[in-house]
Amino acid sequence: MANRRAVVVGAGIGGLTAAIALHRSGWHVTVRERAPAPPLTGAGIGLAPNALRALDAIGVDAARAAGSAVPETMGVRRSDGRWLTRVATADMAARYGVAPIAVPRPAFTAALAAALPAGAVRYGSAVTAVHDPEGSPIVRTAAGEDLAADLVVAADGIRSPLRHAHFPAHPGLHYIGETAWRALVDAPDLPIAAMSETWGRGQRFGVTPLSDGRFYLYATALVPPGTRSADPRAELRDLFGSWHDPIPALLDRIDRLDPADVLQNDLYDLAAPLPALHHGRIAWLGDAAHAMAPNLGQGGCQAIEDAVVLAGLLPPNGAAPVPAALAAYTAARRDRTDAVRVRARRVGRLGALRNPLAVAARDLAVRATPDRLALRGMDDLFNGFRPPR
Numbered sequence: 001m002a003n004r005r006a007v008v009v010g011a012g013i014g015g016l017t018a019a020i021a022l023h024r025s026g027w028h029v030t031v032r033e034r035a036p037a038p039p040l041t042g043a044g045i046g047l048a049p050n051a052l053r054a055l056d057a058i059g060v061d062a063a064r065a066a067g068s069a070v071p072e073t074m075g076v077r078r079s080d081g082r083w084l085t086r087v088a089t090a091d092m093a094a095r096y097g098v099a100p101i102a103v104p105r106p107a108f109t110a111a112l113a114a115a116l117p118a119g120a121v122r123y124g125s126a127v128t129a130v131h132d133p134e135g136s137p138i139v140r141t142a143a144g145e146d147l148a149a150d151l152v153v154a155a156d157g158i159r160s161p162l163r164h165a166h167f168p169a170h171p172g173l174h175y176i177g178e179t180a181w182r183a184l185v186d187a188p189d190l191p192i193a194a195m196s197e198t199w200g201r202g203q204r205f206g207v208t209p210l211s212d213g214r215f216y217l218y219a220t221a222l223v224p225p226g227t228r229s230a231d232p233r234a235e236l237r238d239l240f241g242s243w244h245d246p247i248p249a250l251l252d253r254i255d256r257l258d259p260a261d262v263l264q265n266d267l268y269d270l271a272a273p274l275p276a277l278h279h280g281r282i283a284w285l286g287d288a289a290h291a292m293a294p295n296l297g298q299g300g301c302q303a304i305e306d307a308v309v310l311a312g313l314l315p316p317n318g319a320a321p322v323p324a325a326l327a328a329y330t331a332a333r334r335d336r337t338d339a340v341r342v343r344a345r346r347v348g349r350l351g352a353l354r355n356p357l358a359v360a361a362r363d364l365a366v367r368a369t370p371d372r373l374a375l376r377g378m379d380d381l382f383n384g385f386r387p388p389r
């Protein structure tokens with residue numbers, strides 16, 4: 001029997017991981033990506049133990065191949081530099097089997113794409129619609145191609161056109177109230193061994209060392225959606241220039257970047273869970289299925305989990321009919337991903353507090369929580385996923 005055919009829409013982390021997992025379990029896979037080429041610039045991404053375990057389950061070493069760094073410690077600080085909570089990564093590795101890592105995003109997606117056969121990913125190929133008449137979907141591209149598929153994976157991101165088309169009653173996205181800047185800077189001379197997120201009043205600044213002498217930096221502030229300054233570098237200096245070391249030194253490095261290399265995204269999550277993560281023979285995954293605030297660093301990690309579970313439920317030989325397998329996929333993934341979405345929104349509200357009394361109470365409560373207890377609080381995220389056999 002010929003291999004079943006899957007069309008994956010979107011070559012982000014979720015789409016590429018799904019494509020690899022399906023390909024390795026015997027599917028014929030094509031990925032269609034609307035961007036003209038793979039991203040060359042961008043930010044970093046943190047990959048937590050749950051995502052690393054999921055990648056291991058499908059034999060993918062892309063995270064480590066992308067040049068990972070494991071800092072000695074990670075935690076939350078105040079804007080004067082005092083640590084509110086901190087854990088040693090060695091303790092995380094002992095508890096979860098593997099320590100979280102951070103990688104430059106373009107290198108990670110390039111390593112994922114390299115795990116697919118040549119030609120499997122087509123850039124500059126936007127999908128305009130998926131028709132699913134009588135259970136045999138046809139994927140239409142902007143170039144006018146019609147691709148017949150046994151399975152369509154909608155990994156088309158937070159604004160998922162396919163989600164709009166197939167769940168028209170869904171309320172869509174909810175603005176978190178914050179904008180986020182991200183940048184990669186060169187700073188091999190700055191010996192920073194900790195990965196930290198610093199909480200101020202309605203603002204946050206994250207510092208993540210990478211293995212190649214660069215740092216992945218991110219920052220957030222509460223603004224109405226669409227607010228943009230003439231020069232994001234100057235705005236970051238205004239907001240964070242007086243925060244603790246090494247933030248001012250890292251802002252100097254941001255000053256050396258082209259302003260276009262400082263990414264800015266307003267933050268949204270899904271206003272409500274989707275009624276199901278599938279419809280007929282179409283499965284949604286990643287941000288298309290359950291966009292979440294970035295506060296737990298889990299959006300990409302959950303996309304990876306989705307991809308591995310989906311492929312695990314879909315053997316290539318027709319043993320599991322696609323609609324039944326997709327119903328099992330929704331059953332396996334909807335509650336977990338929605339719980340993470342809700343938790344990420346809650347943590348974000350805490351990090352975004354602005355009232356001085358509320359901020360003082362928050363900081364006191366975080367500092368009073370023993371680090372060991374704080375780590376245990378991550379158990380459902382990091383240990384709550386077991387790859388399918």
Ligand SMILES: Cc1cc2nc3c(=O)[nH]c(=O)nc-3n(C[C@H](O)[C@H](O)[C@H](O)COP(=O)(O)OP(=O)(O)OC[C@H]3O[C@@H](n4cnc5c(N)ncnc54)[C@H](O)[C@@H]3O)c2cc1C
Binds near residue numbers: 127155286298
């Ligand atoms: C500031 C910030 C920090 C974050 N930090 C982390 C972190 O540390 N760890 C973590 O796990 N997550 C993090 N996330 C979340 C993470 O970035 C996302 O959850 C993840 O990238 C989602 O991957 P995806 O593949 O679902 O979607 P995307 O990466 O958005 O990919 C979707 C792809 O589909 C393509 N596409 C869209 N429409 C079409 C179409 N019609 N035809 C063809 N292609 C199409 C798009 O061009 C895009 O390439 C962060 C997010 C933000 C905003």
